[in-house]
Amino acid sequence: MAVTAVDFDDLPSPARTAIEAETGQILQAETISAGLNSALSVRIHTAAGAVFLKGLRTDHRWAWTQQREADINPYVTPLAPRLLFHVVADGWDVLGFEAIDGHHADYSPGSPDLPKVVDAMRLLGETPCPDIELRRAEQRLAGYVDNPADAEMFKGDALLHTDWNNHNVLVTDDHAHLVDWGWATRGAVWLDPAHWIIWLIAAGHTPAEGEKLVSQVPGWSTAPPAAVDAFAAASSSLWDEIAGNASDGWTSRQRSAARQWCDHRADHA
Structure with a gap:
């Protein structure tokens, strides 16, 4: 099953709402084209700062990798960006990480x-x-x-x-x-x-x-x-x-x- 890239606005409304419950109002969303393993690869901007989102549909064959990242994150920071939240809503599994300017x-x-x-x-x-x-x-x-x-x-x-x-x-x-x-x-x-x-x-x-x-x-x-x-x-x-x-x-x-x-x-x- 290939990964088809989507923009933040392509997510169903309940998924966007669940993400905004974690981040606050999203002022801007920039799609990142470099991702190979994620359908959603987006940098969002809120009043509190930037957050990087990556996500897959819950029925994708690689959806298990989302939980793997969530499980391992506490053990690999600060080498890896810190995981801020993990949302599963309306068929989407989304991780929110601190954004790194690099x-x-x-x-x-x-x-x-x-x-x-x-x-x-x-x-x-x-x-x-x-x-x-x-x-x-x-x-x-x-x-x-x-x-x-x-x-x-x-x-x-x-x-x-x-x-x-x-x-x-x-x-x-x-x-x-x-x-x-x-x-x-x-x-x-x-x-x-x-x-x-x-x-x-x-x-x-x-x-x-x-x-x-x-x-x-x-x-x-x-x-x-x-x-x-x-x-x-x-x-x-x-x-x-x-x-x-x-x-x-x-x-x-x-x-x-x-x-x-x-x-x-x-x-x-």
């Missing part, structure tokens, strides 16, 4: 954002994984490994974000903030740096440069080479599936980046 991270070589992203990843690696329901890395990747036993190498007790799309990283003057925690996962601590490598390659880094950059994250040093090889191969298969036969520009770039990294790991095995 820009989407630039992952290109030499970007001044890169050290801030490394710092955020380092802080996440030090954050205890909460005792809440989370998907497990070995389960999420089990369908993409050549040997089912390889998935066991992704096991761990670290809290992972897993979706390092640069639109999920908002950079301010001092910090990088992580948003969109619906796919948070429990697994090996080195997996988040591994996920990031593919996005770095897509942004113009070579596979070797991507690996060198993530080596600044302490958790990366715990990664067994064979496990990284298996993850790179699984990620290539995953992005092949995501891109399919009618991929758009960004999925094509990600598939190409995943293949480049997989080939790099195979060449240096």
